[in-house]
Amino acid sequence: MTDLERILTRVERPARYVGGELNTIIKDWERVPVRIVFAFPDVYEVGMSHLGMHILYHVVNSRDDALMERVFAPWIDMEREMRREGLPLFSLESHRSVCDFDVVAFTLQYELSYTNVLNMLELAGIPLECRARDSGMPLVVAGGPCAFNPEPLAPFLDAVFLGEGEEALHDLVEVVHRYKGGGREELLMALARVPGVYVPRFYQPEYGADGGFRRIVAQAGVPAKVVKRVVRDLDRAPYPLRPIVPYLEAVHDRAVLEVFRGCTRGCRFCQAGAIYRPVREKRPETLLDQAEALLSNTGYRELSLSSLSTTDYSHIKELVAELVERYGNEPVNVSLPSLRVDSFAVELARSVQGVRKSSLTFAPEAGTQRLRNVINKQVTERDLLQTVETAFAAGWMRLKLYFMLGLPTETLEDVDGIARLARMVLDKGRECGAPKGRLAVTVSTSSFVPKPHTPFQWEPQAPLPVLRERQAFLQGRLKGKNLVYRWHDPETSFVEAVFARGDRRLAPALRRAVELGCRLDGWRECFRFDLWQQAFAETGIDPGAYAYRSYGYTDALPWDHLDSGIDREFLTREHAQALAGETTRDCRNDQCTGCGLCPNLEIEPYVAEAGTGAPV
Amino acid sequence: MPRFRLCYRQEGRARYVSHLDIVRAFERATRRAGLRLLYSQGFNPRPKLTFAAPLAVGVSGCREYLDLELEEEREPVEVLEALRSNLPDGLVPVAVRVVADGPALMSLVDRTRYLAVGPVPEGFDARALQAELAAFLSRGEIVVERRSAKGLKRKNIRPGIYSLRAGINGGKLCLSMELKAGAGNVRPDEVLKALGERLPLVPDDFAVLRTALMSRDNQLLWGGKGDGE
Ligand code: SF4
Numbered sequence: 001m002t003d004l005e006r007i008l009t010r011v012e013r014p015a016r017y018v019g020g021e022l023n024t025i026i027k028d029w030e031r032v033p034v035r036i037v038f039a040f041p042d043v044y045e046v047g048m049s050h051l052g053m054h055i056l057y058h059v060v061n062s063r064d065d066a067l068m069e070r071v072f073a074p075w076i077d078m079e080r081e082m083r084r085e086g087l088p089l090f091s092l093e094s095h096r097s098v099c100d101f102d103v104v105a106f107t108l109q110y111e112l113s114y115t116n117v118l119n120m121l122e123l124a125g126i127p128l129e130c131r132a133r134d135s136g137m138p139l140v141v142a143g144g145p146c147a148f149n150p151e152p153l154a155p156f157l158d159a160v161f162l163g164e165g166e167e168a169l170h171d172l173v174e175v176v177h178r179y180k181g182g183g184r185e186e187l188l189m190a191l192a193r194v195p196g197v198y199v200p201r202f203y204q205p206e207y208g209a210d211g212g213f214r215r216i217v218a219q220a221g222v223p224a225k226v227v228k229r230v231v232r233d234l235d236r237a238p239y240p241l242r243p244i245v246p247y248l249e250a251v252h253d254r255a256v257l258e259v260f261r262g263c264t265r266g267c268r269f270c271q272a273g274a275i276y277r278p279v280r281e282k283r284p285e286t287l288l289d290q291a292e293a294l295l296s297n298t299g300y301r302e303l304s305l306s307s308l309s310t311t312d313y314s315h316i317k318e319l320v321a322e323l324v325e326r327y328g329n330e331p332v333n334v335s336l337p338s339l340r341v342d343s344f345a346v347e348l349a350r351s352v353q354g355v356r357k358s359s360l361t362f363a364p365e366a367g368t369q370r371l372r373n374v375i376n377k378q379v380t381e382r383d384l385l386q387t388v389e390t391a392f393a394a395g396w397m398r399l400k401l402y403f404m405l406g407l408p409t410e411t412l413e414d415v416d417g418i419a420r421l422a423r424m425v426l427d428k429g430r431e432c433g434a435p436k437g438r439l440a441v442t443v444s445t446s447s448f449v450p451k452p453h454t455p456f457q458w459e460p461q462a463p464l465p466v467l468r469e470r471q472a473f474l475q476g477r478l479k480g481k482n483l484v485y486r487w488h489d490p491e492t493s494f495v496e497a498v499f500a501r502g503d504r505r506l507a508p509a510l511r512r513a514v515e516l517g518c519r520l521d522g523w524r525e526c527f528r529f530d531l532w533q534q535a536f537a538e539t540g541i542d543p544g545a546y547a548y549r550s551y552g553y554t555d556a557l558p559w560d561h562l563d564s565g566i567d568r569e570f571l572t573r574e575h576a577q578a579l580a581g582e583t584t585r586d587c588r589n590d591q592c593t594g595c596g597l598c599p600n601l602e603i604e605p606y607v608a609e610a611g612t613g614a615p616v
Numbered sequence: 617m618p619r620f621r622l623c624y625r626q627e628g629r630a631r632y633v634s635h636l637d638i639v640r641a642f643e644r645a646t647r648r649a650g651l652r653l654l655y656s657q658g659f660n661p662r663p664k665l666t667f668a669a670p671l672a673v674g675v676s677g678c679r680e681y682l683d684l685e686l687e688e689e690r691e692p693v694e695v696l697e698a699l700r701s702n703l704p705d706g707l708v709p710v711a712v713r714v715v716a717d718g719p720a721l722m723s724l725v726d727r728t729r730y731l732a733v734g735p736v737p738e739g740f741d742a743r744a745l746q747a748e749l750a751a752f753l754s755r756g757e758i759v760v761e762r763r764s765a766k767g768l769k770r771k772n773i774r775p776g777i778y779s780l781r782a783g784i785n786g787g788k789l790c791l792s793m794e795l796k797a798g799a800g801n802v803r804p805d806e807v808l809k810a811l812g813e814r815l816p817l818v819p820d821d822f823a824v825l826r827t828a829l830m831s832r833d834n835q836l837l838w839g840g841k842g843d844g845e
Contacts, residue, residue, distance in 0.1 A: 001734070006820045008632055009674045015637065020629025022641070022704040245644060247630075247637040247704070299644030299702075331661060 019092030041116035058240035069093035098124035108146030154200035163228030196229035254302035263308035271451035359398035367417025392432035406462030419477035447493035455574035567596030630706025635670035649698035734822035776802035
């Protein structure tokens with residue numbers, strides 16, 4: 001028995017660590033010059049549900065000169081055993097030490113995974129600070145949504161990839177190949193010249209005498225601003241039609257078909273809606289072909305139509321009808337992850353679900369029309385009530401409603417509005433004759449976190465005591481039969497807010513938090529707010545100065561040198577309109593609202609021909 | 617509808633997969649292979665796929681069995697080939713045959729054989745080990761603790777140990793055991809643990825392989841005398 005085999009008998013779900021799943025690719029290590037390990041800073045089940053990983057795995061492994069393997073954050077029991085036996089972090093495919101790879105590529109999906117990034121580096125035996133890594137050590141890179149402000153991680157990351165990775169990864173492979181065996185500095189300089197690549201060490205932040213962030217200065221030879229990468233033609237972009245099929249049940253255990261990228265609704269709190277612009281659809285024929293290949297290559301019984309707002313796909317009705325026609329008897333279920341608040345969406349959900357056994361989820365996000373206008377969530381009370389009526393009439397009995405607490409300008413009246421809406425929905429259910437025993441309206445709230453590159457990037461987060469108070473208030477208002485209230489702990493949102501708009505001075509606090517034992521912060525049972533507070537205190541950081549900071553339009557922002565393609569003027573205009581309670585229309589269907597992205601990146605939105613799929 | 621019995625090996629990385637996940641892996645493989653499994657009727661249709669005996673996580677099996685029911689007639693060799701090219705690496709189909717309707721596969725299994733291979737305890741040779749095992753088995757009671765949904769339970773495993781033999785092969789201790797399956801079953805790790813209390817051996821150091829599943833009358837599930845294998 002090897003050390004690993006011995007350890008595996010002692011941990012929960014050892015299949016998380018060994019690989020060997022269907023469609024895994026194991027290449028001949030000696031014959032492949034560029035070796036990358038994709039590192040997902042959360043556990044296997046979460047990481048394997050992430051579409052981006054499957055895409056990049058496919059992109060890199062389709063090259064002859066490169067290989068990509070996978071590694072995930074070990075769960076607490078595995079970490080304990082690994083440390084005890086002195087076993088370094090290893091990849092799933094070849095069980096090789098992560099530190100043997102040329103590149104360790106992290107994806108940064110949420111701020112609460114930052115501790116896992118550092119912990120994984122540590123477990124791999126890779127020096128945390130880039131400056132301490134010599135040329136024998138892997139290059140540590142990162143991408144994903146949080147790459148749009150990676151400053152708190154800047155000292156630990158050699159390079160950061162902004163925007164979509166399908167094409168940028170090819171550049172990475174080529175540069176690494178060319179500079180293999182050479183000096184670190186030359187390699188990094190070459191990377192810094194690749195479009196969309198940010199090499200933090202070539203950029204120096206400056207702070208004012210008052211401690212405020214002043215600006216970031218690019219060294220000679222690297223671009224002052226790094227502009228995100230974007231795939232022009234999603235229809236022809238590489239797509240993993242032979243994705244790895246985990247043995248373990250992943251969080252999303254199904255085949256995933258990406259229908260389009262980008263979202264045009266312009267919700268002002270939403271970072272994904274900002275950084276994945278413009279909207280780019282695939283053609284229905286492409287999607288049908290891909291669906292066929294995915295199902296036959298995986299054997300999944302569920303096909304999820306994925307995007308930020310799938311109901312908005314221009315041919316959604318035809319696509320769903322065709323899929324149900326082809327696979328309805330297999331039995332294969334088609335699922336729609338996010339439903340728009342309208343009857344059309346419910347009808348669509350009805351057409352894919354023969355038996356209405358599960359619940360439907362809608363996200364009005366705010367409790368009053370006033371506040372929904374502020375955030376540009378264009379859903380009226382009438383829309384919602386009509387929608388739920390359709391849902392109840394169609395036989396659903398369990399509905400879930402998502403809201404955010406602490407949105408800019410929110411008052412108690414808005415919070416009360418959430419309870420009021422929930423009750424109206426419940427009344428509708430009773431009116432529609434949903435049986436008392438089975439009727440359930442669940443309200444879930446999360447706390448608003450201001451995110452970079454959105455119109456709300458200047459806004460402070462609501463103070464923790466206020467969030468707790470509003471949550472308690474809502475809890476009081478949502479007591480009663482058939483009502484369920486669920487919430488996210490505001491403390492985690494607070495830490496998220498600190499890092500979302502953080503700068504490099506947070507790095508020591510992050511490092512200290514990891515030393516104190518913070519990891520897997522996205523898991524309620526692991527999150528230790530007390531340790532976080534201790535880490536901030538010991539490193540002299542006032543976290544509130546980050547989370548509660550209100551920026552002026554002319555203030556420098558720590559992510560100003562990272563360009564999402566959207567004009568700053570558009571964001572300020574949106575912010576001002578938000579405060580005035582004015583909405584901005586959807587930019588789908590040739591109704592450009594002038595965010596500047598398309599001209600800036602010389603790209604055009606692509607909607608698969610006429611037909612909006614929207615109700616008339 | 618035709619019912620097929622598959623004999624397969626579960627080895628390598630697949631030995632770390634739990635039984636529930638193995639069931640799903642086979643279900644998906646049949647779908648990829650274009651074999652139309654029969655599904656139960658109702659709200660949540662379940663595939664007609666039944667296993668002889670779940671394998672514990674970490675243990676390999678070189679003669680595992682499952683029955684699958686298909687919607688249509690197929691040649692056994694076709695089923696075998698279809699599965700061969702559609703299963704992940706550690707699940708290896710060995711043979712397929714048609715079986716008549718009969719009792720559920722699981723109810724046939726009465727005993728299981730295992731081979732556990734690990735380091736030879738310091739200071740023992742084959743003879744000394746045989747003597748230790750004889751003394752071990754001569755006890756009327758061998759009590760182990762088993763974790764269940766209701767907490768720890770004490771359990772006498774002696775009646776479920778039909779045989780236990782030791783040999784030294786290539787510098788390794790090889791323990792072969794024949795244990796009770798089904799109600800009153802004994803697991804190989806329980807035997808190792810109990811042995812570890814009298815011999816200097818660490819159960820985690822042993823690689824465990826299930827070599828056979830047998831029915832009450834000592835027949836292999838495939839047919840043929842259990843001893844003849
Ligand atoms: S430039 Fe216009 S069309 Fe393009 S993403 Fe921005 S608002 Fe939409």
